[in-house]
Amino acid sequence: MITPRPGGRTARTQAVVFEAAAALLAEKDPGQLSMTEIAVRAGVAATSLYRRWGDVRTLLMEVAVERLARESPLPDTGALAGDLKAWTAAIAGSLASPGGSAFFRVYVATAPTGSAEMPGRARAIGRRLEQVQAMLDRASARGERAPGVLEVTDHLLAPLYMRALFGVPADPAFAEALVDRLLSQT
Amino acid sequence: MITPRPGGRTARTQAVVFEAAAALLAEKDPGQLSMTEIAVRAGVAATSLYRRWGDVRTLLMEVAVERLARESPLPDTGALAGDLKAWTAAIAGSLASPGGSAFFRVYVATAPTGSAEMPGRARAIGRRLEQVQAMLDRASARGERAPGVLEVTDHLLAPLYMRALFGVPADPAFAEALVDRLLSQT
Numbered sequence: 001m002i003t004p005r006p007g008g009r010t011a012r013t014q015a016v017v018f019e020a021a022a023a024l025l026a027e028k029d030p031g032q033l034s035m036t037e038i039a040v041r042a043g044v045a046a047t048s049l050y051r052r053w054g055d056v057r058t059l060l061m062e063v064a065v066e067r068l069a070r071e072s073p074l075p076d077t078g079a080l081a082g083d084l085k086a087w088t089a090a091i092a093g094s095l096a097s098p099g100g101s102a103f104f105r106v107y108v109a110t111a112p113t114g115s116a117e118m119p120g121r122a123r124a125i126g127r128r129l130e131q132v133q134a135m136l137d138r139a140s141a142r143g144e145r146a147p148g149v150l151e152v153t154d155h156l157l158a159p160l161y162m163r164a165l166f167g168v169p170a171d172p173a174f175a176e177a178l179v180d181r182l183l184s185q186t
Numbered sequence: 187m188i189t190p191r192p193g194g195r196t197a198r199t200q201a202v203v204f205e206a207a208a209a210l211l212a213e214k215d216p217g218q219l220s221m222t223e224i225a226v227r228a229g230v231a232a233t234s235l236y237r238r239w240g241d242v243r244t245l246l247m248e249v250a251v252e253r254l255a256r257e258s259p260l261p262d263t264g265a266l267a268g269d270l271k272a273w274t275a276a277i278a279g280s281l282a283s284p285g286g287s288a289f290f291r292v293y294v295a296t297a298p299t300g301s302a303e304m305p306g307r308a309r310a311i312g313r314r315l316e317q318v319q320a321m322l323d324r325a326s327a328r329g330e331r332a333p334g335v336l337e338v339t340d341h342l343l344a345p346l347y348m349r350a351l352f353g354v355p356a357d358p359a360f361a362e363a364l365v366d367r368l369l370s371q372t
Contacts, residue, residue, distance in 0.1 A: 107351065108294055108351065111294055111350075111351045112350075112351075121353070122352070122353055153348060153352070154344075154345035154349075154364075155341065155345065158340075158344035158345045158347070158348035161344070161348060161351075162339060162344035162347060162348070163340075164297075164298075165297045165298075166308070166311065166339070167297075167298040167307070167308055178340075181371065185367065185371070
């Protein structure tokens with residue numbers, strides 16, 4: 001008797017679905033993608049996708065956060081200023097690259113409109129924020145003064161994203177100045 | 187001989203088009219709107235709309251900025267802290283209202299993807315920023331220390347918009363704290 005590896009099939013399905021979604025994201029705007037289209041590309045029943053992710057926004061955000069975590073692990077330079085500067089420089093570079101940041105495009109395309117709640121999307125973003133929190137906790141453990149994770153999103157991520165939304169390039173010097181400004185207030 | 191009022195016809199056409207676009211914006215997502223749909227609603231040839239605005243993103247941004255200027259004139263309380271607090275409280279309230287802020291929805295839906303330039307969209311936003319600049323100039327003229335308009339967008343607007351994108355409510359106390367923090371660094 002063959003015992004299936006626990007979670008093996010689910011994990012394989014997720015890998016196939018994430019790969020199909022990532023390939024489609026490279027081809028078109030996140031706002032144009034449907035569950036059905038992703039299901040067809042992955043060769044998986046759309047009903048399975050709805051059962052697992054609920055809606056296409058949640059799925060796309062999970063895909064985007066997973067890629068971000070894999071392709072852009074948070075830096076660990078041994079000092080908070082170094083970590084934050086390396087991280088914001090990477091974000092500024094990614095936002096300025098041709099095609100922009102896939103994460104940013106999904107983040108904007110799946111933004112809540114009005115008062116609609118999207119717990120799945122918030123959970124996916126929350127996983128990235130936990131990694132940011134871990135970076136801040138390492139600094140505190142070393143005896144450094146560290147800002148809260150919301151101060152990081154309000155005063156580092158927000159200006160970089162705002163400028164991307166506006167179409168104003170944020171150069172590395174700007175990213176570095178944001179870090180100095182934040183740390184001077186911590 | 188009847189001499190037409192200079193600009194009269196153009197102004198009337200613009201008013202009709204803006205009204206049609208605003209009505210459609212109240213019904214659906216800005217990303218779903220096309221020039222043709224707006225032209226049909228306005229009873230104007232789509233070719234005229236393309237000639238005047240170039241693309242639907244520019245038109246929608248002009249409509250959104252015009253409504254913002256009309257419905258939300260920038261405050262003039264006689265002191266910069268008062269102006270900024272009244273203004274950010276209004277933005278926080280608008281973002282939190284059911285259906286959200288029409289300007290914010292258009293701003294996000296027409297965000298540049300990748301390296302595509304959108305000079306018309308930038309010009310429309312630029313008109314709002316000129317009003318912000320005028321508010322800052324009034325403060326300077328009174329002898330107050332005023333931040334630059336980019337510091338205002340980076341550290342007041344960006345955190346409020348970031349939280350709206352994230353689905354995290356920004357309450358009036360948060361908006362007020364952002365102003366205090368900005369002015370303490372000016």
